[in-house]
Amino acid sequence: MLYRTAGQYKTSYEADQALFPVRQDAVLLGIILLFVWVIFPLTASEFTFQTLLIPILIYSLAALGLNILTGYAGQLSLGTAAFMGVGAYACYKMITLMPWMNPIVAILLSGFFSAGVGVMFGIPSLRIKGFYLAIATLAAQFFLVWLFEKWAWLYNYNASGAIQVPNLDIFGLYVSGPQADSIVQYYVVLFIVSLLTWLCINLTRGNLGRTWKATRDMDIAAELIGINLMRSKLTAFAISSYVVGVAGALFVFMWRGAAEPNLFDIPLSFRILFIAIIGGLGSIMGNYLGAILIVGLPVVLNLLPETLGIPISSSMVEHLNIMIVGSLIVFFLIVEPHGLAQLWRLLREKLILWPFPY
Amino acid sequence: MKQFTKLAFAGVLAALTAGAAQAQELYTPNLAYRTGPFAATGIPLMNGQSDYMAMLNARDGGIGGVMVNAEECETGYSTEKGVECYEKTKGKAIVTQPWSTGITLQVLPKTNVDMIPILASGYGFSPMMDGKVFQWAYNTPAGYWDAADMIIQYLEGMESLDGKTIAFLHLDHPFGKEPLPVLEALAEEKGFTLNPIPVGLKEMQNQSAQWLQIRRMRPDYVVMWGWGAMNAGAITEAVKTKFPMENMLGVWWSGHDADLAIVGEAGKGYKSISWSFPNLDAPVMADIKKHVIDAGLSKTDETEMKGVFYSRGIIISAILAEGIRVAQAEYDVAEINAEQLRWGLENINMTEARIEELGLTGMVPPFATSCSNHTGHSGGWMLEWDGEKFVKVSEHLTANVAAYTELAQQNAKDYADANAPWPMAEGCEG
Numbered sequence: 001m002l003y004r005t006a007g008q009y010k011t012s013y014e015a016d017q018a019l020f021p022v023r024q025d026a027v028l029l030g031i032i033l034l035f036v037w038v039i040f041p042l043t044a045s046e047f048t049f050q051t052l053l054i055p056i057l058i059y060s061l062a063a064l065g066l067n068i069l070t071g072y073a074g075q076l077s078l079g080t081a082a083f084m085g086v087g088a089y090a091c092y093k094m095i096t097l098m099p100w101m102n103p104i105v106a107i108l109l110s111g112f113f114s115a116g117v118g119v120m121f122g123i124p125s126l127r128i129k130g131f132y133l134a135i136a137t138l139a140a141q142f143f144l145v146w147l148f149e150k151w152a153w154l155y156n157y158n159a160s161g162a163i164q165v166p167n168l169d170i171f172g173l174y175v176s177g178p179q180a181d182s183i184v185q186y187y188v189v190l191f192i193v194s195l196l197t198w199l200c201i202n203l204t205r206g207n208l209g210r211t212w213k214a215t216r217d218m219d220i221a222a223e224l225i226g227i228n229l230m231r232s233k234l235t236a237f238a239i240s241s242y243v244v245g246v247a248g249a250l251f252v253f254m255w256r257g258a259a260e261p262n263l264f265d266i267p268l269s270f271r272i273l274f275i276a277i278i279g280g281l282g283s284i285m286g287n288y289l290g291a292i293l294i295v296g297l298p299v300v301l302n303l304l305p306e307t308l309g310i311p312i313s314s315s316m317v318e319h320l321n322i323m324i325v326g327s328l329i330v331f332f333l334i335v336e337p338h339g340l341a342q343l344w345r346l347l348r349e350k351l352i353l354w355p356f357p358y
Numbered sequence: 359m360k361q362f363t364k365l366a367f368a369g370v371l372a373a374l375t376a377g378a379a380q381a382q383e384l385y386t387p388n389l390a391y392r393t394g395p396f397a398a399t400g401i402p403l404m405n406g407q408s409d410y411m412a413m414l415n416a417r418d419g420g421i422g423g424v425m426v427n428a429e430e431c432e433t434g435y436s437t438e439k440g441v442e443c444y445e446k447t448k449g450k451a452i453v454t455q456p457w458s459t460g461i462t463l464q465v466l467p468k469t470n471v472d473m474i475p476i477l478a479s480g481y482g483f484s485p486m487m488d489g490k491v492f493q494w495a496y497n498t499p500a501g502y503w504d505a506a507d508m509i510i511q512y513l514e515g516m517e518s519l520d521g522k523t524i525a526f527l528h529l530d531h532p533f534g535k536e537p538l539p540v541l542e543a544l545a546e547e548k549g550f551t552l553n554p555i556p557v558g559l560k561e562m563q564n565q566s567a568q569w570l571q572i573r574r575m576r577p578d579y580v581v582m583w584g585w586g587a588m589n590a591g592a593i594t595e596a597v598k599t600k601f602p603m604e605n606m607l608g609v610w611w612s613g614h615d616a617d618l619a620i621v622g623e624a625g626k627g628y629k630s631i632s633w634s635f636p637n638l639d640a641p642v643m644a645d646i647k648k649h650v651i652d653a654g655l656s657k658t659d660e661t662e663m664k665g666v667f668y669s670r671g672i673i674i675s676a677i678l679a680e681g682i683r684v685a686q687a688e689y690d691v692a693e694i695n696a697e698q699l700r701w702g703l704e705n706i707n708m709t710e711a712r713i714e715e716l717g718l719t720g721m722v723p724p725f726a727t728s729c730s731n732h733t734g735h736s737g738g739w740m741l742e743w744d745g746e747k748f749v750k751v752s753e754h755l756t757a758n759v760a761a762y763t764e765l766a767q768q769n770a771k772d773y774a775d776a777n778a779p780w781p782m783a784e785g786c787e788g
Contacts, residue, residue, distance in 0.1 A: 051442045149530065159539060159769065160483070160532035162463055166777055177777065178467035256441070258463045260532055262559055263437070299442060313657075314432040315392035 003351035019201070022352075036190060041183055049182035050255075051299050056291045057186075057193045058250050063275040063287040064200055065243030070273075071281035072204055073236035074216025075125050079137035080272045082144035083241045084248025085264030086114040089154050091249035092163045096156055103168040103176050104188060107253060111245040117144070118241020125233045129219075141266060148261035162260040165253050176253045185254045192250060196243055201284055203239065212236050213282075278332060280339025289340035293332070298325055382693060383427045384420065386411070386678060387447035388455045394434030396586040399614050399667060400457075404430060405658040406671020409650045410642075414679060416649040421679055422686040424693050428675070437461050444468070452696045453477050453678060459533045467777055469494040475700045477681075479674040480610055480633060483773075484536055484766060487733035487759075489704060491770035493783040496703050498677055499725045499736035500633045503766070504757035505609045506537035508631050509581055510544050511755055512607070512740050520549040525572050527565075527592060528583035530556035537583060537609075539769075540762050553577065562588040569595040582608040589617040593625055603627035603743075610634075610738070615665040618743045626745045633738040634722055635750060636669035641717035646672070666741065666748050673722045680706050680716070704729045708736075723754050729786040735759050 003024050010016045020026040044053060066080045090113035094106045121140040125133050148154060155163050167177035174180040175188050203209055211232045214222035223229050252259045271294065279290025301321050305312055312320075336343040350357070388407055391400035411428040420426050431443035440461030444454060454469065455477050456462045462482040469476050476495045478486070484503040486495040513519060526541060528534035538554065545552040553575060555568050565588075572580060580601065584592055589612045596606055604627030613630025637643070643663075650656045651663075662668055685694045685702025694702070707726045713719065725736035737756035741748040774780035 047445045050445045055438075159535065160459075160463070161535055162460075162532050164463070164467070164773075164776060167779060178471050179779065256437070256464060257467065258460075260460060260463075262531065265559075302442075303446075314390065314430045318393045318432040318434060 003348065003354070005352055019205075041186055044183075044186075046182050049186050052296055054182070054186055054189055054255050056288075056295050057189050058247055058255055059272065059275055059295050060287045060291040061193045061196060061250065062244055062247035062272045063279060063290055064197065064284065065240045065245075065247060066272055067276045067279075067281060067283070067287055068200060068204070068212075068243065069236050069240035070276060071283065072209060072216060073212040073233065073240075074129075074219075075122070075233060075236060076130060076134040077137040077240075078134050078266070078269055078273070079121065079140035079144070080244055081264040081266065081268035082141045083114045083118055083244040084251060084268070085144055085148055085259075085261070086117050086241075087111055087245025087248030088252040088259060088264070089148060089163065090114065090245070091253055092165075093154065095166065095168065095253075099166075102170060103253065104170065104192070107192065107246060107249040110249040111242040114245025114248065115238045115242040118237045118244070119234055122234055122237030122241075125237065126230055138266075141269060145261055145264055148264065160260075162258055163252070165257045168253075178257060189250055189254050192246065196246065197284065200239075200243065204284065208232075208235060216282075274329070278329060278339055280341030283339065283341035285344070286339050286341030289344070293328070293340065294325075297328070301325070383425050384452060384682060384693065385427045385429070385447075385450050386453050386455075386682075387443075387451050388428060388430050389433050389440055389443045389447075389457050389461065390430040391433050391435040391457060392430075393432060394436065396435045398616055399586060399611070400435070402614075402658070402662045402665055402667040403671040403674075405656065405662065406668040406673075407675045408671075409646050409656050409658060410672045410675035410679070412650045412655050413642075413646045416653065416655070417645055421682050422692045426679075426682075433457070433461065437464060440464070448472055448474055452682075452694060452699045455674075455678075457481075459483075459531070459536075463532065466492070466495055470781055473700075474696045475703055477674070477678055477703065479677060480670075481533070484540075485769040485773065487731060487735075488767050488770035489728070489730045489732040490783045490786045491767075491774050491780070492732060493729075493781070493786075494700060496727070496732045498703070498706070498727055498732065499673075499708075499722065499734040500738060500757070501733045501735075502536040502609065503540045503762055504733070504735055504737070504759070505631050506540045507544070507757040507759075507761070508738055508740075508755045509607050509609075510541070510548065511758070512629075512631070512752060513579060514548065515752075522550045522578040523575065524550055524552055525575060525577035525580045526552055526554045526583070527568060527572070527580055528554065528556060529562070529585055529588055530558050533585060534583045539765060541581075543762065543765070557584070557588055557592075562586070563591045565591050565595045569599050569601075572601065573599055578605065580606045582606065582612050584608060584612045589614060590620055593617055593621055593628065596628075597621045597624045604629070607631070607740075610670075613666050613741055613748060615667070615747065618748075623745045625743050628743045629740050629751065630748070631738050631755075632666060632670075632741050632748075633736050634666065634670040634673045635720060635739060635741065636664060636666055636748070637720040638664060640719045640721055642672065642676075642721070645717060664747065669721055673718065676716060676718055676722075677706065677708075678703075680708065680712075703727065704732060706734070708734075729783060 005022050008023055040053060062084060069075050069077050087110045091106050091110035094101060121137060124136040155161055165177050167174055167179045173184060175184055211227045214227055215229060215232045219229055275290035275294050278293060280286030298321050301324055302317055305317055390404045392404055408428050411426045414421060415425050431447055433439040433443055435458050437460040440456060440458060441464055444465050451474060454474050456465050462478050465476060478497045480500055482497050484501045486492045486497050487501055541552055555571055557565055557568055582592055603625055606628050608630040610632045613632055618625045681699055681703035684705050685698040686692055689698045704727050708724050710724050713724060723736045725734035727734045735757055737754055739750045740752035742751040
C-alpha cells in the first residue's frame with residue numbers, strides 16, 4: 001500500500017536510472033534528512049550528541065570507506081584503523097604547522113595523505129588477493145601504529161606521546177577542541193559525512209563503480225573485457241583510504257579531542273569491519289545501519305536499566321551489554337548473512353508487492 | 359502495545375521518583391573499571407572507594423548530614439566508554455574520577471569548560487601539580503614525578519648511585535613515559551646510567567625479549583612503571599631469569615598483592631613505593647567491617663580487604679570526603695556544588711592529628727594542598743613483599759619537589775599554550 005509503485009511512469013532512460021526510481025524512497029530519505037539536519041540537533045542533549053549522534057556518523061563514514069574497498073572492489077583490508085590514524089596525524093600536523101588553516105579544509109585535505117599511504121599499501125593487491133592481501137594490510141596496521149609511537153615529530157615531541165586537539169575556530173566560532181559546542185561539531189561532521197556519502201553514491205553508480213564491481217566479481221573476466229585492473233584496484237585503494245582518513249581526522253578532531261597511537265590499533269579496524277559486514281557489504285546505507293547497531297545499541301542498552309528503574313550494578317550492566325550485543329550480531333548474521341541493508345531491501349520488495357504477493 | 363505503555367509509564371514513574379530522591383545528596387560518580395583487561399586491579403580499588411563512602415553513609419548519615427551517592431559508571435578502562443560515562447554523569451556531579459590516563463587526558467580540557475573538578479589520585483599528568491594552570495585537576499596526594507624522585511632517593515639511601523646502571527622497564531604508553539623527564543634529570547645529577555626499556559601494550563604478558571635485554575645489560579636495579587597485566591608478566595619473568603628481587607622496585611600501581619601472590623616466596627624482596635598502606639588495625643577498618651561488611655553492603659572479600667589496593671581506594675574516598683567537609687565548612691552549606699568542592703580540594707590539610715581523627719592511622723602520610731599546589735606531595739613509604747604481604751621497609755620519604763617545580767610549570771605552560779584559550783586561576787599566589 002505504502003510502497004505502491006503503480007502510476008509512477010518512467011518515460012526516459014534517465015528517469016529509470018535515477019537514484020530513486022520509486023517516489024516513496026525519495027520521500028523516506030527526505031524524512032530521514034529532516035530528522036538528522038533539523039529535529040535531532042534541536043532536541044538532542046549534550047550526552048546524545050557526544051555518545052550517539054557524532055560517533056555514529058563518524059563510524060558510518062569509516063565503514064563507508066572500507067566498504068568501497070571491500071564491498072565494491074573486493075579487496076579485503078584489515079588496516080582501516082591505521083589509515084584513520086594517518087588522517088588524524090596528518091590533520092594534527094597541518095593544524096599545528098599552519099594554525100591559520102580552516103579546520104574543515106584541513107580535515108578534508110588530511111584524507112589525501114591517507115590516500116597516498118593507502119595506495120602504497122595497495123600495490124601488493126596487484127599480485128595477491130583475498131586472505132593474502134588481508135595479511136599485507138595487516139602489516140600496514142602494525143607498521144603505522146608503530147610509526148605513530150616512534151616518530152616523535154608526528155606528535156610534536158609531546159612528553160606523553162599523545163596528540164591533543166587545540167581550540168580551533170572558523171570566524172570566531174569554535175568548531176574543535178574543548179571550547180567547541182557539540183551542536184557545532186555535529187553540524188561539521190554531518191556536513192562532511194553527507195558530502196562524502198553523496199560523492200560515494202555517485203562514484204559507485206558510475207563508470208568507476210562498475211569497474212570495481214567487475215573486479216570484485218571476477219577479475220580475469222574483467223581484464224578480458226578490457227578493464228585495467230591496476231587502475232581499478234589502485235583507485236579503489238585511494239578513494240577508500242581518502243574517506244577513511246577523513247573519518248580518522250573527524251574521529252579525533254570532532255569527537256575524541258585527544259588520541260594516543262594505541263587508539264588506532266586492530267580492535268578499531270575490526271570494529272569498522274564488523275560495521276561494514278553487519279550493515280551489508282556493497283551497500284552505502286548498510287554502513288549507517290551497521291554503525292547504529294554496533295555503536296548506538298550498547299549506549300542505549302546501558303541506559304535502559306536506569307530509565308526502567310531496575311537496580312543493577314554498572315559492571316553487571318556492562319557484562320549483560322556485551323552478551324546482548326554479541327548475541328544480536330550472531331542473530332542478525334543468521335537471519336540475514338548479507339547484512340542489515342539486505343534485510344531492508346527484502347522488506348522493501350515485500351512492501352511493494354503487499355498486499356498481493358505472488 | 360499495552361505492555362509497552364505500561365513499561366513506559368513505569369519508566370517515567372521511576373525517573374520522577376529518582377528526581378525526588380536526589381533532592382538531598384552529594385553525587386560523586388566514579389568511572390569504574392570492574393570489567394576489561396585491568397579489572398583485577400580495578401575491583402579492589404573500586405570496592406575500597408565505595409565501601410568507605412558506604413561506611414560514612416551508615417555511620418554518620420553521609421557527610422555533614424547529606425548522603426553521598428558514589429554511583430559507579432562502568433568504563434572497562436576504555437576511553438570511549440569513559441567519555442560516555444563522563445557525559446552521562448557530569449550534569450549533577452560535583453567531581454569526576456576518570457581512572458585512566460587516556461580518559462584523564464580527554465576529560466582534562468573539558469572540565470575547564472564544564473567546571474567540574476577531576477580527582478585523579480596518584481595518576482594522570484604530573485604537571486597537574488601546578489594549580490594555577492590546571493585549576494580543575496587534582497592528583498592528590500602524590501604524582502608520578504614524586505614517585506620517581508622517592509625511588510631514587512631510597513636507592514641512594516642504601517648506596518651511592520654514581521656509576522650504577524638502572525633499567526627503567528616501562529609501559530610504552532603515556533603512563534609509562536610520564537616519569538622520564540625527572541629520571542633523566544636525576545641520572546645526570548647523580549651520575550647513574552638510565553636505560554629505558556619499553557614494553558609494548560601487546561607484549562605486556564610476554565616480556566621475554568625485554569628480560570633478555572635486561573640480562574645482557576646486567577643493571578644494578580630495575581625500576582618498573584607497569585600496570586595491570588604488565589606487572590605480573592615482569593615479576594614472573596624476573597623470577598624466571600633469577601634477577602635479584604630486592605633490586606627491583608616499582609611505582610605504586612606496580613604493587614598489587616595479587617601480582618606477587620602468583621610467585622609467592624620467590625617474589626620476596628620486591629619493593630614498590632606507595633602513598634597508602636594497608637593498616638588493618640586502623641579504626642576505619644573496624645568501622646568498615648562493622649557498618650558495611652557485616653551489614654552486607656560490600657562486594658569485597660576477606661583476602662582482598664587486606665591488600666594494598668583496597669586500602670588505597672579507602673584513602674582516595676577519604677581525601678574526597680575531606681575536600682567535601684572543608685568546602686561545607688567554608689561555604690556553610692551541606693549540599694555543595696562542583697565549584698565549591700574545587701575550593702575544598704585545594705584547601706585540604708591532612709595533618710597527623712586529622713589522620714588520627716579520621717581513623718586512618720598509618721594509612722596515608724600527612725599532606726596539604728593549596729591553590730598553586732594540587733598534588734599535596736604527601737611523600738610515601740617503600741613497601742616490600744615479604745612472601746605473603748607488603749610491609750613498610752622505610753621511613754616516611756618525601757620527594758624533592760623543588761628540583762622539578764620549574765619543569766612542571768614549564769610543561770603546564772606549554773600545555774596551556776597548545777590549548778589556548780586556557781583559563782588560568784586568577785589571584786592564586788605562591
